[in-house]
Amino acid sequence: AQTVTQSQPEMSVQEAETVTLSCTYDTSESDYYLFWYKQPPSRQMILVIRQEAYKQQNATENRFSVNFQKAAKSFSLKISDSQLGDAAMYFCAYRSETGSARQLTFGSGTQLTVLP
Amino acid sequence: ETGVTQSPTHLIKTRGQQVTLRCSSQSGHNTVSWYQQALGQGPQFIFQYYREEENGRGNFPPRFSGLQFPNYSSELNVNALELDDSALYLCASRSGPYTNTGELFFGEGSRLTVL
Numbered sequence: 001a002q003t004v005t006q007s008q009p010e011m012s013v014q015e016a017e018t019v020t021l022s023c024t025y026d027t028s029e030s031d032y033y034l035f036w037y038k039q040p041p042s043r044q045m046i047l048v049i050r051q052e053a054y055k056q057q058n059a060t061e062n063r064f065s066v067n068f069q070k071a072a073k074s075f076s077l078k079i080s081d082s083q084l085g086d087a088a089m090y091f092c093a094y095r096s097e098t099g100s101a102r103q104l105t106f107g108s109g110t111q112l113t114v115l116p
Numbered sequence: 117e118t119g120v121t122q123s124p125t126h127l128i129k130t131r132g133q134q135v136t137l138r139c140s141s142q143s144g145h146n147t148v149s150w151y152q153q154a155l156g157q158g159p160q161f162i163f164q165y166y167r168e169e170e171n172g173r174g175n176f177p178p179r180f181s182g183l184q185f186p187n188y189s190s191e192l193n194v195n196a197l198e199l200d201d202s203a204l205y206l207c208a209s210r211s212g213p214y215t216n217t218g219e220l221f222f223g224e225g226s227r228l229t230v231l
Contacts (some may be wrong), residue, residue, distance in 0.1 A: 004158075043204060045159070045222035091158050101151060101172020104220065106158030 002027045002094050006107035013082045014115050021069075021077045021110045023092030030054075031097040034068065035104070036077045040088040048090070051075065079112075087114045120223035122207050128198050128229045137192045137226045139207030147192040149220065150182060152206040165190055166212075182231055194228075202230045 003026045013019035025034070036048040051059045051068050059066050063083075067076045079086055092107040121140045123128035130133050141148050147166045161174035167185035172195050179195040188209070194201055208220035 013225060042224055043206075043227075045206065045208070045220075047219055050219070093158075099172065101149070101161070101164040103161035103164060103174065104151075104159070105161070107163045108156075108158050 001098065002029070002032075002105050004092055004094050004105050004107035006092055006110050008110045008111070009108070010111045012113040012115055013079070014116065015084060017080055017082055018078060018080045019082055019106075019112065021079075021090055021092075021112070023075045023077070023107055025073050025075065025092070025094050027094065027096075029096055029098065033095040033097070034066075034075045035093040036064070036066070037091045037093060037106075038086075038088045038090070039091060039109075041049065045091070082114050083112050084116065087112055119205055120221050122205075122223040122226050123225055125224070126227045126229075128231060130231050131197055131199060133196070133197050134193065134195045135197060135228060137188045137194075137205050137207075137228070139192070139209075139223060141188045141190065141207075141209035142221045145209035145211050145221070146188050147189065147210050148184055149208045149210075150192045151206040151208065152176075153206055153225070154200075155203070159206055162192070165176050197230045199230050202228060204228075 005024045032053045034051045037045045049061045049064050063080045065078045089109045091109045093104040123138045149164040150162040155158040162176050164172040169183045181193045183191045205227040206225045208222045
């Protein structure tokens with residue numbers, strides 16, 4: 001079974017600064033996707049960024065980028081120019097490309113605080 | 117285009133009771149998944165429905181059951197409620213079970229408290 005570990009329960013960053021959230025995962029599969037989701041107090045999970053395991057190039061979405069190290073099974077999220085609206089719980093998630101359900105396996109989350 | 121909607125938003129039950137949670141999938145989405153998120157934890161996969169049939173299940177006992185209707189809306193039923201069932205229940209939909217985009221669209225969840 002796959003596992004996802006987020007070792008930072010809480011992080012804080014000054015507005016306009018850069019912060020990196022860590023995630024490691026364990027799998028024996030070669031074909032999978034990795035995701036970062038954001039969960040604000042409204043509780044709705046919002047997709048931040050996705051990475052296909054077969055792609056060596058790191059994904060980027062505006063101020064959000066990842067550092068994907070497949071051999072090390074590491075998938076960190078970098079938020080540049082942090083904004084107050086970035087404050088939320090961030091979850092790293094894994095999705096296998098085998099099986100019928102293709103469900104997500106989530107880490108335990110990192111609570112990000114953005115300081116004005 | 118309407119998003120994923122869930123009802124009720126909050127509810128309180130007592131141990132041993134039964135509960136039904138409802139979810140309307142995003143327009144055009146035929147696949148619905150349910151996740152349980154205990155306080156301070158990440159969501160855990162309960163099961164998924166595709167075209168009215170369960171096509172995947174996580175490590176949850178049979179007292180967690182579900183339905184999907186022809187309009188792709190879904191219900192999650194939990195029998196014989198236990199205190200540990202207290203959690204946020206998230207519904208998510210997508211356009212197909214095998215889509216390679218992997219993107220799920222989530223609702224805002226139903227917060228269940230079991231006393």
